[in-house]
Amino acid sequence: PVDKDWWRGAVIYQIYPRSYQDSNGDGIGDLAGIIHRLPHVASLGADAIWISPFFRSPMKDFGYDVSDYRDIDPMFGTLGDFDAMVARAHELGLKVMIDLVLSHTSDEHPWFRESRTSADNPKSDWYVWADAQPDGSPPNNWLSIFGGPAWQWDGERMQYYLHNFLSEQPDLNLHNEEVQDELLSVVKFWLDRGVDGFRLDTINFYFHDPELRSNPALALEARNDSIAPSVNPYNWQNHLYDKNRPENIAFLKRFRALLDEYPAAAAVGEVGDDQRGMEIQAEYTSGGDKVHMCYDFAFLSAAQPTGKRIGEVLSKFEKTVGDGWACWAFSNHDVVRHASRWNMSEAEQRLYAAILVSLRGSVCLYQGEELGLTEAYVAFEDLQDPYGKAFWPKFKGRDGCRTPMVWVRDNATGGFTDGKPWLPVAVEHLERAVSAQEDDAASHLNFYRRLLAFRRHHPALVKGTMSHLQATDEMLSFVRQNGDERLFCAFNLTNAAQPVTWPEGQWQIAVGAPFEAPGDGQDALLGPWQAVFATDA
Ligand code: TEU
Ligand code: CA
Helix, strand or coil, rough: CCCCCCCCCEEEEEEEEECCCCCCCCCCCCCCHHHHHHHHHHHHHHCCCCCCCEEEECCCCCCEEEEEEEEECCCCCCCHHHHHHHHHHHHCCCEEEEEEEEECCCCCCCCHHHHHHCCCCCCCCCCCCCCCCCCCCCCCCCCCCCCCCHHHHHHHHEEEEECCEEEEEECCCCCCCHHHHHHHHHHHHHHHHHHHHEECCCCHHCCCCCCCCCCCCCCCHHHHHHHHHHCCCCEECCCCCCCCCCCCHHHHHHHHHHHHHCCCCEEECCCCCCCCCHHHHHHHHHHHHCCCCEEECCCCCCCCCHHCCCHHHHHHHHHCCCCEEEEEEECCCCCCHHHHCCCCCCCHHHHHHHCCCCCCCCCEEEEHHHHHCCCCCCHHHHCCHHHHHHCCCCCCHHHHHHCCCCCCCCCCCCCCCCCCCCCCCCHHHHCCHHHHCCCCCHHHHHHHHHHHHHCCCHHHHHHHHHHEEEEECCCEEEEEEEEEEEEEEECCCCCCEEECCCCEEEEECCCCCCCCCCCCCCCCCEEEEEEEEEEEC
């Protein structure tokens, strides 16, 4: 029997296909390379993989600019390779989630090519077109996340078109039902090919205000802090009109109805909104009739969360999102790797990893996180990311977390490729290559394996409720409960010993807990960067 609920509490391992494993020496990772490395993912104890886009694309935003939703870019392989990859993943017990970018296409997509030819062709309304203001300026004040206005003048159609990201990523007009139908047929195409689910890119950007009202300025205290507004002016605006529109709910219901025609398909929607992220998550995931979960941004920003901050996020989540579900992450292909972002020691990284897998929700791990990889320095000459090029040097872009995965220590490219890697391999990563950690019981990699095995063996951690939350700057603790199993989880977020405040009852250290027990009694101090997991059975 299929487990319809597999996504609830799943550990999802994110693969950035360009940088995972090259199989043909062109310096770019590919699907055949992923097939070769899937046993690594399975050995880690992940439940699913999420693969960043591999569709046909001019690669202006490295695959997030799709020119054919129903084909694999030749750089990554063929549909045959894709089918083989799904089959291999399933053999290894891994679900496959693919990354659908439905908010925008590439400007080279045939739909856009047609749309831009005139104001009255069959696809003329498939994108968001608007006239210039009398003085020739864009229709309103909307900004692109990647810099400049969100409007690009098109000399062919003599109108502006909307793009929330690059000008080579024109926004689709989902107010048009034909566009919705076509996108849903893309979803069906991949479901019929056997995928288990989707990561939906920028799900809250699907709809814009049809009246094209300008965004108001944002109150100081409500700013997005992932990239400072002084660097990116986008973060000075309150995005009331260019995204987060109410029409999205009806579309997400259509999407979900389609998924529910399949035995166990699930979706995680990306909601990268620091201002109302939690409220939007609640709207999109509650009720079980829209997306299954939202990808949460609370821990992807610059500041390292203290116990207190984590506690605030969790209690707000419990209050706001209710029966909805989150997917938590510390790293991905868009942000500085968290080992560096939070400047953590090895012990600290392990403690934070333990916190991540103990939160109520699903978890995304980003390739290399299991090795403890740090952010790579990528010099301007080697820079590939258009976002980085736009804001260099105040913001160095996203290449530092996209450098190749390291498999083999004694190899100049870490075993990633026989050719010249598309981004340089970070020399300091080599000592953390899989080959260097594989057989060392004390390695970061083997710690992650124990951690995930521990989580898997405790349904309270996977699907349980959360209660008894206590949070200070130094200590975080809560109880996770599923059926009869109650698991007390306490984390010392400092480099000094801390007392634990135990909930009422008799607690004993859980079998297989991935940290040393803090002595034998409940009153013992918790050592620096230590966690304790205890059952009351
Ligand atoms: O990222 C969306 C994105 O850029 C948000 O995280 C953004 O920073 C936030 O909404 C600002 O409030 C996704 C992909 O992950 C990224 O790689 C793509 O470049 C982007 O969409 C465009 O498709
Ligand atoms: Ca290749």
